Amino acid sequence: MRKATFPGGVHPPPSKLTADSPTVALPLPPRLVVPVAQNLGAPGKPAVAKGERVNRGQTIATPDGFVSAWLHAPTSGTVTGIERVVDAASGRQFDAIAIESDGLDEWADGCDQPRDWRAIKPEEIRKAVAEAGIVGMGGATFPTHVKLTPPPGKTIDTIIINGAECEPYLTCDYRLMLERPADIATGLEICLAATGAKRGIVAIEDNKPEAVRVMTEAVRSVSGAAVQVLETKYPQGAEKQLILACLGREVPTGGLPSDAGAIVQNVGTAAAIAEALAHRRPMTERIVTVSGDAAARPGNFRCRIGTPVRALFEKAGVGADFEALVFGGPLMGKAQFTTELFVKKGTSGVLVFRRAAAYDNGPCIRCGACVRHCPSYLNPSRLSILGESFLDGNLDAIDAAMGIGLMDCILCGTCAYVCPARRRIIHLVEMLRGERRKTLERKREKQREQQAHLKREADKVKS
Amino acid sequence: MSAQAEPIAPKPAAAAKTEPAPPTLVVGHWPHLRGKDSIARIMWSVAACLVPAALASGWFFGIRAYMHIGLAAATAVVTEAAIQRLRKVPVTVSDGSAVVTGILTAFCLPAQAGWYVPVVASLVAVAIAKQCFGGLGANVWNPALIGRAFVHVAYPVDLNPSSYPVLTSGHVTANLGTAGDALPAGVQAITGASPLAQMKAACHAVTGATPGANQLKAGVEAAAADIQAALAQAVQQAQDQIHAGLTGGLPHLGDMLMGSRGGSIGETSALLLALGAVYLIAKGWVRWQIPAAYFGAVILGALALPIHLAAEVTQGTAVVASRDQYLWAAAWMPELAWKYVAYHVLSGGLVLGALYMATDMVTSPLTGRGMLIFGAGCGVLTILIRLYGGYPEAVCYSILLMNTTVALIDRYTLPRIFGHEK
Incomplete structure (x- = not known):
């Protein structure tokens, strides 16, 4: 059978510790x-x-x-x-x-x-x-x-x-x-x-x-x-x-x-x-993979929506010696700042790692790995440099990033995974998107104000 | 290797059954996995891949070669650290990039140059070509080549290719003096010079490596009746010299491959340089596109472009007759033509340049397509400078010129974005 795929992408270690653990x-x-x-x-x-x-x-x-x-x-x-x-x-x-x-x-x-x-x-x-x-x-x-x-x-x-x-x-x-x-x-x-x-x-x-x-x-x-x-x-x-x-x-x-x-x-x-x-059973439960190097008994658990993470930790043998708690997979999951969390419909995984991944935030050495691996064919290197430029006060960086596909990024993190300088590329992309949203909102607000002002002036003239 | 990137077997938790104290959580943006590559890993690997050629340089050129490499590397590291201190930014010499710059700078200098040459070249490379632009990743031109270009202008005598160390049968280095005096005595007298200078000399039958001197002075005070005969003789003489060079005057091709030939410290051993490059290509840190396009363009150029001979006959100071003659390497097929092409590939700094200089990540394009264009551009410029320029060592300036075009190449070779029309 033909093995279908897409251009770009990476092969991270699969680490499927719980593949043979029945739910x-x-x-x-x-x-x-x-x-x-x-x-x-x-x-x-x-x-x-x-x-x-x-x-x-x-x-x-x-x-x-x-x-x-x-x-x-x-x-x-x-x-x-x-x-x-x-x-x-x-x-x-x-x-x-x-x-x-x-x-x-x-x-x-x-x-x-x-x-x-x-x-x-x-x-x-x-x-x-x-x-x-x-x-x-x-x-x-x-x-x-x-x-x-x-x-x-x-x-x-x-x-x-x-x-x-x-x-x-x-x-x-x-x-x-x-x-x-x-x-x-x-x-x-x-x-x-x-x-x-x-x-x-x-x-x-x-x-x-x-x-x-x-x-x-x-x-x-x-x-x-x-x-x-x-x-x-x-x-x-x-x-x-x-x-x-x-x-x-x-x-x-x-x-x-x-x-x-x-x-x-x-x-x-x-x-x-x-x-x-x-x-006729509404969605009230799901399977959650609890894994990571800080889980003593990683496994797949069928649990109700609203289950406290603590209950999963107990079952999976998770102690207190972890530095990173991730909801979702390790590449696109979200790091959490608290353990007072509850299983939601989208909680596919709860991962605990002894060490959080480090961002060195080194300078881009233009190795081109992010460009070669990007599944959206973007230039993540440039996007991240524009992000830093924005943080340095260059407000035009948003428009420049829009011109090279800021909104086409799927935030998969492939670029940051391969980056030898360990740059926070996705972070910067998300920051630029957020700033763009804010700019647009400000612009709309200004337009509304202007229109209201014009209307007031027009009313004055009429009366 | 970061510990996070590797799957780690689950270990029993030490915590007690009682309610554990809430851990201090580190929140970072995704991805929470990192690949194994790091800047330090790449740079130190490149440095390690240069070690075989560096070790061999001492065998070929004596202890001075080691001295130069050491001086250049030390100067690069000290300069980088000092400037980073002045700029009040973190000192990053441990990432190995300054060491690589230092080694590469020394590699393109002759062992006979004075001790100050590697020091100045390395200083310029790191201080001006790299740190002035903002440090690692921000420079437009290859720092090592800028350092080399600087000392080439600043110390022309030390860098004169005809004064490059000469190999004798026992690999003893000796200084032959300038080719300017040597050439009139015939091809024999310049056998010690770098093969590229020899080839250029042979091709043009020039008076040494003096830039621009590509006329063959066929005879002073020639009688008018003999002018045509003198011209014909001059052209013949030039052709004979080329053939003599290709059939025996130049170092043996095997020596060219191994590195027993004149030249800069690290550029001579094509085999040892290639060994390291194969590893770097396999690792993906050197992309095959640049060397492939570079070598390809030089080979095609050598076969497609003619050697220019300009013969003239003078009476007093007046030129009374001249003739241009073009020789096509392709016409010498098969044996001599391939030999001629092989000398082009193996001589000068081409192997070092195509494998380690042009492939510098910072100063080369981002995409494979861009790299092909960049490499081909380097190759075309190299062969043009070699055949028609006044300076035999073309690799350095070809790469520097192409470095200048990288932003433009990137602009037009970045891929179409997913979901967009072309």
Whole structure:
């Protein structure tokens, strides 16, 4: 079989310590804290009050707008309050719904019942996906119903189920493929039905031959579906790079995968779609890989959304001797400044390292490694130099960076991984983007003021 | 090698079962993994790859070669540290880049030069060519070559290629004196000079390495009737000298490969230089595109461009007749032509320049395509200067000129951004 891939990228040590560790269900913690900011887009609005009794699967927050997601009680118990907790993705504080478990773990009415999803119309499927609170489980947490609703005029011909899992250490997707291949295949079938796409691809890197075998078997019954073996390379699982590898199509700049006729869903998302549609189970749990050199018993744990990280640490034998706590993979995951954190829908991994990676921030020696490896074909060296130039007071650096593709960076970190000067390239790119946003906001504010001023002047003349 | 980049087997946690004290967390931007390369690793590897050629230089040119390398490297390190102190920036001599600059500077100087030559060259390389531009990564031109260009102008006698150390059968160094006196006696008299100077002398049948002197003075006070005959004789004589050079007058090609020939300290042993370069290319720290394009352009240029002979007959001070003659190496196919090309590749600083100077990361383009253009440009300039310029050692200035164009090359060779139209 042809091994598909994309130009550029790197081969970091895979470090998949937990590949052979079957998923273990984490004992239900006595207290769960569910942050309302679970998804990309607007956080949900809490729909329960302190003291209220909830059952598993009951809605506890409703979406605030279209690009927003429903949230459900991860177990049965009592709401003990709305707290402010740190969000692992942004580092900012958001509301979180604290639930004291009653230990019964009872499903809410209407949940956990089989349903014949084949009888449901596409728009009803999308509605059901939305109401099950499904978001992208690869880490980006984009609401899945939005993805399944292509903009008018765009035709989706292919659904790609992303089983690449190109991040080192993470194995939650791999274990899911081995343990629940049928659910993933059903999820793919549902996505095909919801969008009218004819072709389904399960994309898996070639370092997971067992998953390739199992998934090939599982999708045999799904018409138009097949497994695509990918070269093992980071960032093979990045959406745009995956579409290029599988279909040979480039998502145009500023565009969405639908502009290339494709939708990409993580394997975990596909399984969650199957759960929601075929069993009426909203998203209340996920698999989390706990790994890193500071974890004595690394493993894959099936745990409820809102599980305290401390509970995972206890199970995985994580002590206090670590310097870095990362949510997600080591290349694109976010370093945390506190351990008062809770598992979210997008928490694919919780990694603990004895030593944090150092940024030497040396001078760029123009070795060109970042340019050669960049999967977006950018010049990260130049972008980082423009970032430093901006910090030195050169305000024109933002425009210069815009001219060389500042917004086309996918922030995968490949450049910073290969950089011999260990420059904080992605940091500078994000800084430039943030500053650009601020500049635009200031500009808009100024325009509004000017317009208001003109209007006042005009009114004066009239009166 | 950073510990974070390697998978580390899980170790049992020492912490007790009780609630552990919250660890002090270090928050950095992603990625939280780093590759193994570092500036120090690259620079010290380059330095290590230069060691075989450096060791061999003592065998070929005597203890002075080691002295020069040591002086140049020490001057580079001291200068860099001193200037960084003055600039109040961290002293980074431990990253090895100053040592590499020092070694490379010494490599393109002759062993017979005075002790002050490597010191001044290295000082200029680090102080002016590197630190004045902002230090590592910010310089436009290769520091070692700027140092070399400076001393070439400042100490023309020390740097005169015809005064380069001469190899005798026992690898004893000796100074032959200037080729200016030597040439009229015939090709034999310049066999000690660097092969490139010899070849240029032979090609042009010039009076030594004096820049611009590419006429063959065929005879003073020649009778008018004999003028045409004298011209023809002059041209013939020049051609004969070239053939004599290629068939025996020049050092044996095997010696050229090993390094027993005249020349600068580190440029002579093509084999030892290539050995280190193969390692650096395998590691990806030297990109193959630059040397490939450089050597390719020189080889094609040597085959495609003619040797120019200018013969003239003078009476008193007046030139009474002259003739231009062009010789095409391709016409000597197969044997002599390849030999001629091989001398072009192996002589002078070409091997050192193409493998270690032109490939300097800081002063070469970022992309493979850019590197091909850059290398080809170096090659074309080198062969043009060698064949038609007045100075036999073309590599230094070719690379410096091409360094100047790097920003422009980068501008037009960066790849199309993902998702953009070309």
